[in-house]
Amino acid sequence: MRALERPAHRLLRAADAAANRLYGWHLNPIYQTGAIAVALLAVLIATGLYLLLFYRVGAPWASVAHLQADPWLGRWLRSLHRFASDALVVAVALHAWRMFAQARAWGARALAWSSGVILLAVLLASGWTGYVMVWDAFGARLAISGARLFDALPVLSEPMRRIFAGDQPIPGAFFFLNLFLHVALPLGAAAGLWIHLSRLARPTLSPPRALLIVGIGALVALSILAPSPLAGEANMLAVAPHVAVDLFYAFWLPWADALPPWLAWTGAATTLGVALIIPVVTRRPRTGKDAPSVVDDRHCTGCNQCPVDCPWEAITMIPRTDGRTTLVARVDPSRCVSCGICAGSCAPMGVGPAHRAGRDQLEALRLVLGASPPGFSGRVVAICCEHAAPAHLAPLRAAGAHVELLGCAGNLHSSVIELSLRGGAAGVMVFTCPPRDCRGREGPKWLHERLYNDREAELQARVDRQRVAIGVMAAGDLAGTLVAWHDFTRRLAPAPPEPLISVDEDLDALCDPQPLASRVERQ
Amino acid sequence: MTTRAVLGRLVGGVASIATLALLRAGSLTSMQTASDDAAVLRLSWSARPERIESCHRLSDTELAARPAHMRMRWECEGQFATYGVTVRTDGRVFVSDTVRGGGLRHDRSMHVFREFALRAGSRRIELELRRIEADTRSDAAESAAVASGSADANRETREAQERRTRRSESLPSLLRIDTTFTVPPRSVVLVTYVVAERRLVLRTP
Ligand code: HEM
Ligand code: SF4
Ligand code: SF4
Numbered sequence: 071m072r073a074l075e076r077p078a079h080r081l082l083r084a085a086d087a088a089a090n091r092l093y094g095w096h097l098n099p100i101y102q103t104g105a106i107a108v109a110l111l112a113v114l115i116a117t118g119l120y121l122l123l124f125y126r127v128g129a130p131w132a133s134v135a136h137l138q139a140d141p142w143l144g145r146w147l148r149s150l151h152r153f154a155s156d157a158l159v160v161a162v163a164l165h166a167w168r169m170f171a172q173a174r175a176w177g178a179r180a181l182a183w184s185s186g187v188i189l190l191a192v193l194l195a196s197g198w199t200g201y202v203m204v205w206d207a208f209g210a211r212l213a214i215s216g217a218r219l220f221d222a223l224p225v226l227s228e229p230m231r232r233i234f235a236g237d238q239p240i241p242g243a244f245f246f247l248n249l250f251l252h253v254a255l256p257l258g259a260a261a262g263l264w265i266h267l268s269r270l271a272r273p274t275l276s277p278p279r280a281l282l283i284v285g286i287g288a289l290v291a292l293s294i295l296a297p298s299p300l301a302g303e304a305n306m307l308a309v310a311p312h313v314a315v316d317l318f319y320a321f322w323l324p325w326a327d328a329l330p331p332w333l334a335w336t337g338a339a340t341t342l343g344v345a346l347i348i349p350v351v352t353r354r355p356r357t358g359k360d361a362p363s364v365v366d367d368r369h370c371t372g373c374n375q376c377p378v379d380c381p382w383e384a385i386t387m388i389p390r391t392d393g394r395t396t397l398v399a400r401v402d403p404s405r406c407v408s409c410g411i412c413a414g415s416c417a418p419m420g421v422g423p424a425h426r427a428g429r430d431q432l433e434a435l436r437l438v439l440g441a442s443p444p445g446f447s448g449r450v451v452a453i454c455c456e457h458a459a460p461a462h463l464a465p466l467r468a469a470g471a472h473v474e475l476l477g478c479a480g481n482l483h484s485s486v487i488e489l490s491l492r493g494g495a496a497g498v499m500v501f502t503c504p505p506r507d508c509r510g511r512e513g514p515k516w517l518h519e520r521l522y523n524d525r526e527a528e529l530q531a532r533v534d535r536q537r538v539a540i541g542v543m544a545a546g547d548l549a550g551t552l553v554a555w556h557d558f559t560r561r562l563a564p565a566p567p568e569p570l571i572s573v574d575e576d577l578d579a580l581c582d583p584q585p586l587a588s589r590v591e592r593q
Numbered sequence: 594m595t596t597r598a599v600l601g602r603l604v605g606g607v608a609s610i611a612t613l614a615l616l617r618a619g620s621l622t623s624m625q626t627a628s629d630d631a632a633v634l635r636l637s638w639s640a641r642p643e644r645i646e647s648c649h650r651l652s653d654t655e656l657a658a659r660p661a662h663m664r665m666r667w668e669c670e671g672q673f674a675t676y677g678v679t680v681r682t683d684g685r686v687f688v689s690d691t692v693r694g695g696g697l698r699h700d701r702s703m704h705v706f707r708e709f710a711l712r713a714g715s716r717r718i719e720l721e722l723r724r725i726e727a728d729t730r731s732d733a734a735e736s737a738a739v740a741s742g743s744a745d746a747n748r749e750t751r752e753a754q755e756r757r758t759r760r761s762e763s764l765p766s767l768l769r770i771d772t773t774f775t776v777p778p779r780s781v782v783l784v785t786y787v788v789a790e791r792r793l794v795l796r797t798p
Contacts, residue, residue, distance in 0.1 A: 254668055298621060549595070
């Protein structure tokens, strides 16, 4: 399965690049699929409540026909409900694909993944019941196919398909149960969504406003201009020559009808099983870049910043055992996804995944500074997220940048910027992924806050902000990357040189105006 | 915004419209489900299979020896019948199968639901539902005269009545349909069992 991640990722990057060219990274809908899915669910609930007012289990098709006959509201709201459900399947499928391609299905994310799989199954099932509610040829076909599959299970001795034999009217209880399921399944999905997001801090539940308005507006326009027609009422004693099938919800229908039920069940169970097992088969050893974060108790001052910043709520504060009065941070490795964002939030550099904490970043920088020729000698440094757009690195180098890579821009300890400037860099530009594409979820956001809004661990006030910049490196938008770079380097030209530091300087004193020793004493 | 970016947004607008069109097309894909001369023969019924049993009348002493809630003048042992179903159209055998009552012990109603593709047009349909087991039932229990004036007369009458009712509700040992008629295109020809009339009927739209 891990072998599939690479091609899936390549394809995703190509799709991202295309969408970035067409819409710009701010509005790239494939970055927003989770939030778009939530917005579409909201549209479905709102339109569904209206449709429910008119639905009658005693006369299902007639009541839908009544709605369809109302050109002012009923017809297009019905279509909007349908098209939004279709868009929801597309959004969720893209969302799952993104998570898989970016290797975001295992470890602490396994709960989100497996609940997501269940959510998708519930979604498809509620679409199924929705179409049965209409009771046109497609609805009847879904009902009969479902009954055929159900009859293969040793549950009822009377085949469910007898209901649809045509020798007697279909019992109202069937439509009532179907309606109940159509309401209950989405309610179940809401509970499932809560579980889905339960391990995430501050999940993004809404796409950017412009995307929301344009996206929903487009679906409304489609519903008004080309509403979904309503086929004739289902007739159990006739074979419809053509059925208008919704492929998003009934892609399985041709197989399910053609295969023996046991094979159809086996296919469905295998697909579900494979989807559920992905967290296990894509799991990595918790070493190297996947090692969980750890707290160095000696340096933790109990400031409570990393628990706030951690996008997976993996850090808690607990009492210390070494006699100091403050609390100390503790990382729960089973909830930590090794994003490294905590490394950037800790002023005294007391937390972070192995080899990626603030101190490790400074050590690595010191090696660069110590190399020959020493320091950056007036060059401009580009610190780039390694996931952002690897194809842009060579052009950046060609444009004169000294490129350094980082697992996530949110890992960056602000001291690295200061040390780089003091090591002779003319300027430092940090290139992040488009914020909604950050695998660490909140890397660009926290970076911005730390550099410009004094969020711990803030870039010290003494650092000249003219010589620091944040840029976005989006796949497919090399021009955007280079324009940002050139704007920055032009702005740098007249900057006065910083006094060069010695690479042997004390890190604590350098990076924290209040040295660690004095902090500890005060507590 | 550069000219390139503006061009990109324009193409983006067109791509969005194309995506919406694709969304609608995917939502309303016409799937052919039957050719013009296709039709369906559907067998669908629920009925109680016959019970094949041998009964004997308990003597007063035997009856007294039974626990109070199990006292029945006639004690019967047996099983539920199985049936062979055969369907032919224009002489060609469509199905020849055995059907029996539902439940683990096959003591529940028999439920049948089968569908076969037919061609529209004039068709001869022969359907036979025939009990497989030979009739070993002793009718003595059903037709037994009730000893008049005995203390158990009421019970015995009631038992006999119950057996008669059960028998009248169960499938006869042989049911047949043999008919030639015009099957309309894209129609479902339904064969079902009417309990009240104890016969199979064929319904066309
Ligand atoms: C109704 C369906 C779904 C909705 C509304 C939904 C929505 C969301 C949202 C809003 C997030 C948070 C995104 C963020 O703030 O970073 C999320 C995360 C996630 N979703 Fe879904 N999702 C759905 C289905 C799925 C499916 C089908 C899968 C995969 C099979 C999936 C896998 C994930 C994973 C793994 C995460 C965690 C991402 C991370 O921790 O990095 N979701 N989902
Ligand atoms: S940010 Fe650093 S000092 Fe603050 S609680 Fe976390 S580990 Fe401790
Ligand atoms: S690396 Fe740090 S911020 Fe990221 S999940 Fe682990 S503890 Fe949280």
